[in-house]
Amino acid sequence: MTTATAPAPAADASEAATLAARRIAGLGARVRPCGLYDALGAPLYQDLATYDDPETRALLSGVRTAPGPVLDLAAGAGRFTLPLLAGGREVTALDLSADMLDLLRSELAKAPASMRSRCTVVQGDMSAFALGRRFPHILLGTTSLSLLDAAGRAGLYRCVLDHLADGGRFRLTALERGDDDGPDETAVRVTGAGGTVYELYEHWPAGADGRSVTLLPADPPADDSPVTVCTDRVGVIGPDVLEAELAAAGLTVLTRELLTPPGERHRVTLLTTEATR
Ligand SMILES: C[S@@+](CC[C@H](N)C(=O)[O-])C[C@H]1O[C@@H](n2cnc3c(N)ncnc32)[C@H](O)[C@@H]1O
Structure with a gap:
């Protein structure tokens, strides 16, 4: 935008x-x-997608804290996937919408072959997926968790735990009204x-x-x-409710970072979580 x-x-x-x-x-x-x-x-x-925004910067800098492949959930047309690939990461981009993934594929087609070869595009449901591997980083940005109902979120947390490597981090953003x-x-x-x-x-x-x-x-x-x-x-599921829900599902919130200025209507919080030990 x-x-x-x-x-x-x-x-x-x-x-x-x-x-x-x-x-x-x-x-x-x-x-x-x-x-x-x-x-x-x-x-x-x-x-209308933005690329140089606080959420993208925060997610990318979180990923930079440890090496390894990234699973980008609800990846859409690649707002996070593309800069991660440009930064040298291997990325699995999962999304339900074939139309959004087509947009990602056309962006990848314009990218250098070295970047393209590090991307796996998966059409799938973030609340029920099985990729047969684990990742040190799993992302769910753009407050896309809010697209799932309670049963969907429970499925998502199970899938995240099944795909998170030892010591890995699941980062997600939550939206609430800030005005x-x-x-x-x-x-x-x-x-x-x-x-x-x-x-x-x-x-x-x-x-x-x-x-x-x-x-x-x-x-x-x-x-x-x-x-x-x-x-x-x-x-709408705010960070407090979400933190409790994550804890009950076996994911401990390590940090909460407010990404928007105080008083903003769209108050976005980044939660960094790990599997509860
Ligand atoms: C707000 S967009 C975010 C896309 C991208 N991360 C971005 O920042 O531009 C939400 C995305 O979630 C996808 N989506 C909706 N329900 C989904 C589901 N159950 N599993 C996977 N992706 C889903 C949509 O197709 C859409 O691409």
Whole structure:
């Protein structure tokens, strides 16, 4: 994501719930609905991906503390995989979405052969995978844990323990609301790397157990052509709940690092964990 305007607060909660819905309703039959990671949505998601951000830097510097291969879970188009490969690591990139992995494969096709040869791309479910090997580093960034329900998270923790080498580290990020009195819904305009301007709506009342995201081009042509509208609803699991859940599953949190400035709406925490001894 290259630029963003300040969030526009909605007047009240009832209006907030309808901002994105009203925008979609205004487009009528032109709407082509999709998810954020499918064939229509993946290119939009990728256009907005950031590479030099605090989360990427923190995950990469964590990995630098020990040598060895990395398992990048929910790797998508390779926001972490690609810099890890560039830094000389062997990386297994696992993701459920064939469309996101296609984007990764096309990035790999442009990369030097030496980099490509160190990457294994796996289409799989992070809550149920068996790769038959162990890794000193397992990553789950972009707060993607929130894409799983409780049963999915339990499966993920089991799989992580089955794939973590002795003394290995599982690093993951958690998202919670960091503004106490912010609006329920925000609407921002963001410009993708390709120059397209998007409208990004997020409906996330304080204390809610989930948030809804809607993404669409801000200035579709003034004709009857289809407009891609990506929507996603994901759960919210803050670091305190997560730490307790990880402990119950056999993963001890060694450190917690706040990656965002105080008061920011999206409060992101990096948890570094190891298998409980
Ligand atoms: C927020 S994106 C993050 C992608 C990438 N790590 C990044 O930072 O750009 C979430 C990713 O999780 C993937 N995903 C969703 N559910 C999954 C699952 N059960 N197992 C593996 N990947 C999943 C999606 O396809 C998507 O690529």
